[in-house]
Amino acid sequence: MNPTTDKRFALCRPSPLALAFVGLIGLATANATADQGRGSIRSAARPAARSQPSRPEPARAEPSRGEPARAEPSRAQPERPQPQRDVRQEPQRGPTASRDWDHGDEDTRHFGGYDRAVPEHIERGQRFRQLPDRHFDISWNNQHYFWDYGDGFYLPQPDGEYIVVQPPVGVIVPELPDGATAIAYGPTTYYYLDGTFYVAAPNGFAVVSPPAGIVIPDLPDGAAQVIINGSVVYQLNGLNFTPTLDGGVTAYTVTPS
């Protein structure tokens, strides 16, 4: 048994209080435009720019607890949380203005440290002998997966362990993972976390391929730096991530490699 991985799960076990706190802070990522033009009298006379989407209220239904320290993945289906409302019908909150230069604050890179509330990060390719207590069973394309309500998506291995993989396109998760950032692109609101893009679906949130040109706030883990035409570009899973300064904040434009 790997003590490191076991410790991780122990640390990640959410208490109701912790869930409430994570919910409070996680929601803060939604209000990514609350700071527009702060600190300037003149800016109040400028026309308001476009708005950013808000993050939908995540469901906080407690999942059923799996049996601890199982050698085999459980086939028992936990209680499925109720489907979420269509997030595009959520009312917008906060001001309508464009991203500001210090508005790393209000996304996951908030000055105030909102990113501290994002659950402990798991890297793709990590192997675990146990699933976290709080997990959800997902079947997709005749393959069984487990999801930990964060950015951990587990594929059972023949040896009884679980390997963390990128959620496949098409999978539907019952709720958004904590820390997902809402990004408006055309008529669609995407939700992004560590290289995975989600859109609202009837029974939750579907994993989708990103549209070319969408701008994300953070690089996914494992993105490799390359030089293309003398400029730094990051690549992962057939995608290019080109750094730009958007509203004075570093962001990454996603295009096919």
Added chain:
Amino acid sequence: MKLISLSAVAVLVFAAFVSAQPATTRPTTQPSIDPVADQILRQSCEFLAQTKAFSVHAEAWKDEVLPSGHKIQVTRSEDLEVRRPDRLHVEERAHHKGRSIWYDGKTVTLMDRERTTYGVADAPATVDQVLDVLAQDYGVTVPLEDLAVADPYAGAMRNVTAGGYFGDEPVLGVPCRHIGFSTDRIDWQLWIADGEQPLPQKLVITYKNEEQSPQYIAILSKWSLTGRASDLAFEFIPPRGSQRVALTRQNERDKESAWANHESDHR
């Protein structure tokens, strides 16, 4: 006593006028501005406008209203360095974060100190113009920019519907005159040093149309009216290991959205 009475009357008049105005409509009557408040502001702005170079430090607090309804406050420090008419240097710092702007009369450089990325763009000829370009083209609003413009009075009084003088109060031990003004979108207050150098010591902006009326509060200190007027202060030298990246223009973002709309129509 007379001063206190006048102040009380001014507060009542100001409050009555502001409360009588619909929050989202432009008043049809002339602005109701206490001439004393106007005079205090005008003196300070004229003094500032005549100052060819200056630097100032600010500790700033801004309210954030979370979607859960909680209002929290975050803190940062800001340093502004200006040499009129065409030099500007801004440093903004918070925990783990930092943003910088250099304007040398020809180019403007934005730097994200957390990621050590920077972008450079051609710039117009004056501080006023570059502030507008940053806001309108690049989505960047410079805090305390009102101090840096050539005519701070005109910039501050744009769209003002009411103003009042609220008496004398010290700010960090500096005797100040407290004035406040209102527009359709914000209420703002200023504490201006009562002396030979009528410099702003405190600024409060209330975003009254937003949920829970969040505020921006800045305490200004370390005023230096000579400033570091050397060109070097306004020139950007890339730190070792930093990366130059493109600056995203706001209209490019709009095009992307239009493209996405087009694509979605044909799916």
